[in-house]
Amino acid sequence: MKKLKRIFDKITHGVLFTSSMVTSVTVLLVIVFLFKEGIGLFNQTAVENHVVVVVNSANSVHELTSKQVKDIFNQDITNWKEVGGQDLEITTRSIDDLAGQFTEEELGTDMVNLPTLIDQYISDNPGVIAYFPDTYLKKDFRSKKIPLAKISVKEFISGVEWYPTSQPAAVYGAWPLILGTLWVSLGAILLALPIGLITALYMAEVAGQRLRNMLKPVVELLSGIPSVVYGFFGLVVLVPLIQRLFKLDVGETALAGSIILAIMSLPTIITIAEDAIRTTPRALKEASLALGASHWQTMTRVTIPYAKSGIIAAVILGIGRAVGETMAVLMVTGNASVIPHTFLEPVRTIPATIAAELGEAPFGGTHFKALFALGIILFIITFIFNMLVETVKTKKV
Amino acid sequence: MTRKQLSQSIAFNSFRLVSLAVVSILFVILGFILIKGIGVINWEFLTSMPKDGMTGGGIYPAIIGTLCLIAGSMIFAFPIGVLSAIYMNEYLKESFLKKLIRTMTNNLAGIPSIVFGLFGMALFVNTLKFGDSIIAGSLTLGLMVLPVIIRTTEEALKSVDDTLRIGSYALGASRLQTIRKVVLxxxxxxxxxxxxxxxxxxxxxxxxxLFTVAVYFLPKLPSGIFDQVMALPYHLYVLTTSGTNVVESRPMAYGTAFVLIMLVLILNLLANLIRRIASKKTKMN
Known part of the structure; x- marks a missing residue:
């Protein structure tokens, strides 16, 4: 009987232990899977698998970056001398252009003649650059394949253009997205911080018990409203308002995102700051009052300094929430992946980019991996914020 | 009035105004959606399939889908969360392990929801081959709310007076008995x-x-845990942004937002009610 009981105790203990490890294991799994999918991006070029970019063999250009290829095919670069070649007009040809140049007769059944025709065409035209699947690459090809530089971490983070679907080479520069995320979050915190702290102080120090009991559910409800509903409200009320107020072409701006995010991060800031303010020992406050300080002086000189680390934690957590918020931001910021200059321009954040594009990115392709790489950046940013909160909190004790 | 008092009264009055502003933000948002949405709500809206390219019919499958996801995620996350909190609060002493678990739980709570989406897609949909399904979505959501459940349960356990535990031990009860019969x-x-x-x-x-279960339009109910479903929040999102008839389906969007808000309101009310009853009971004891 005793033995049975001991076994039973062991089992309970085991079950409890296993349950409590779930969160830790999940965090590890999140890291593993993000990196597993995201790191693969940096091992390949931005060209789709089995697609080659080809120029005439006399061309003196030996290597192009993804961005150069994109600019060439967008006609932003029209002369080879702009990318270090001879003074020669660039002609661009996609696979469709190439196939469209020839009659069905010339192509033959199942386009058997296409490789030869492509080879001929490129050899005849010194200024041409073309891309097509490598199945159309003739064995004794006379032209020159252009190797594209592999995507580097530096390029991914500091690149200023995000064109994930441009053909033949996608451009993955996350810098505008990182900046967009930080802009919107910073704007949000600038708005939410004074309001949140004042409300927290009011609830903890000034308001009576009854008023506090009325404010608490308000804050809880604010945090309970789903982010899509905030986004929806922002889209139908705030965005038109901003558009009219500032006489803009579109109301979907960083400002709209910041305002909505500010409202959404209020509950976090208020709750944590209020808890922190409440920890100030009564004795300290009473001593201050006994020395003749007013309630207000006690608050600014005693309570707030004492609760400083908790207030900082509230701020950091608030920013962390804002950085990761997806749906509301996606719905109101306009999602233009350009580096923002003012708060009245559309911006695009990292979470919004992932949410908007993952559905269309082919599984396992570079675009798919690039979005996971964005997820890594986001994870690292929020992880740093969380760790900061932990250190700020423990310092106090 | 001295300067000291004056500055205090200015400060406190502006504090009052700011807090009032926070309250009014809530009421503006709630009021706007409730007023705009109430006209759309009727029995048909709640119990029929969407039709005419989302400009007519109802949101029945989205409601059912959301209920499935709630049930699925809670069946999984609630027991684990509660067990985990019991272990942390009743078994573990302050130690490295406890600190580690706490830090990891806080970190999990801080992970952005879209990263959970990526993770759920990579693990449940692709690696474990669940596909876009209720189970993939429920597991993802469950892992996401796990820290919330752990934290609230831990708070609940902490608020149980230690004298009760000691009393129980004094009567010869084991730890497990004490947890089951007294603490819980x-x-x-x-x-x-x-x-x-x-x-x-x-x-x-x-x-x-987004990438683990939700589907834009599926006018039938799920028949198993490997089916896709529509869900209320996703439905609201597509209605407002990516639908083909954004203007014509606006009433549907208001109605969906109304249902979501009502759900949140009712749940919050219920939580507060239980809390109030519980605190009254403890006071009486």
Whole structure:
């Protein structure tokens, strides 16, 4: 009987232990899977698998970056001398252009003649650059394949253009997205911080018990409203308002995102700051009052300094929430992946980019991996914020 | 009035105004959606399939889908969360392990919901081959709210007076008996509050289900855990942004937002009610 009981105790203990490890294991799994999918991006070029970019063999250009290829095919670069070649007009040809140049007769059944025709065409035209699947690459090809530089971490983070679907080479520069995320979050915190702290102080120090009991559910409800509903409200009320107020072409701006995010991060800031303010020992406050300080002086000189680390934690957590918020931001910021200059321009954040594009990115392709790489950046940013909160909190004790 | 008093009264009055502003933000948002949405709500809207390219019919499958996701995620996350909190609060002493678990739980709570979406897609949909399904979505959502459940349960357990535990031990009860017969019954209302609040969270989340379960239009009910479903928050999102008839389907969007808000309101009310009853009961004791 005793033995049975001991076994039973062991089992309970085991079950409890296993349950409590779930969160830790999940965090590890999140890291593993993000990196597993995201790191693969940096091992390949931005060209789709089995697609080659080809120029005439006399061309003196030996290597192009993804961005150069994109600019060439967008006609932003029209002369080879702009990318270090001879003074020669660039002609661009996609696979469709190439196939469209020839009659069905010339192509033959199942386009058997296409490789030869492509080879001929490129050899005849010194200024041409073309891309097509490598199945159309003739064995004794006379032209020159252009190797594209592999995507580097530096390029991914500091690149200023995000064109994930441009053909033949996608451009993955996350810098505008990182900046967009930080802009919107910073704007949000600038708005939410004074309001949140004042409300927290009011609830903890000034308001009576009854008023506090009325404010608490308000804050809880604010945090309970789903982010899509905030986004929806922002889209139908705030965005038109901003558009009219500032006489803009579109109301979907960083400002709209910041305002909505500010409202959404209020509950976090208020709750944590209020808890922190409440920890100030009564004795300290009473001593201050006994020395003749007013309630207000006690608050600014005693309570707030004492609760400083908790207030900082509230701020950091608030920013962390804002950085990761997806749906509301996606719905109101306009999602233009350009580096923002003012708060009245559309911006695009990292979470919004992932949410908007993952559905269309082919599984396992570079675009798919690039979005996971964005997820890594986001994870690292929020992880740093969380760790900061932990250190700020423990310092106090 | 001295300067000291004057500055204090100016400060406190402006504080009052700012707090009032926070309250009014809530009421503006709630009022706007409730007023715009109430006209759309009728029995047909709640119980029929969407039709005419989302400009008519109802949101029945989205409601059912969200209920499935709530049930699925809670069946999985609630027991694990409660067990985990019991282990942390009743078994573990302050130690490295406890600190580690706490840090990891906080970190999990801080992970953005869209990252959960990526993770759920990579692990459940692709690696474990669940496909876009209720189970993939529920597991993703469940892992996401796990920290909430753990935290609220832990708070509930902490609020149980230690004298009760000591009394129970003094009567010869084992630790397990004490937890089962003394600690859990006392903490139960607060644990329930945590459960209700996490249901609210699950029902409103969109980002984690975007790539794990949610589907834009599926006019039939799920028949198993490997089916896709529509869900209320995702439905609202597509109605407002990516539908083909954004203007014509606006009433549907207001109605969906109304249902979501009502769900959150009711859950919050319920949580507060339980909390109030529980605190009255403890006071009487």
């Amino acid at each position: 019954p006392v903490a139960f209302p607060n644990i329930l509050t945590g459960l209700i609040l996490s249901i609210g969270r699950v029902s409103g989340e969109t980002a984690p289900i």
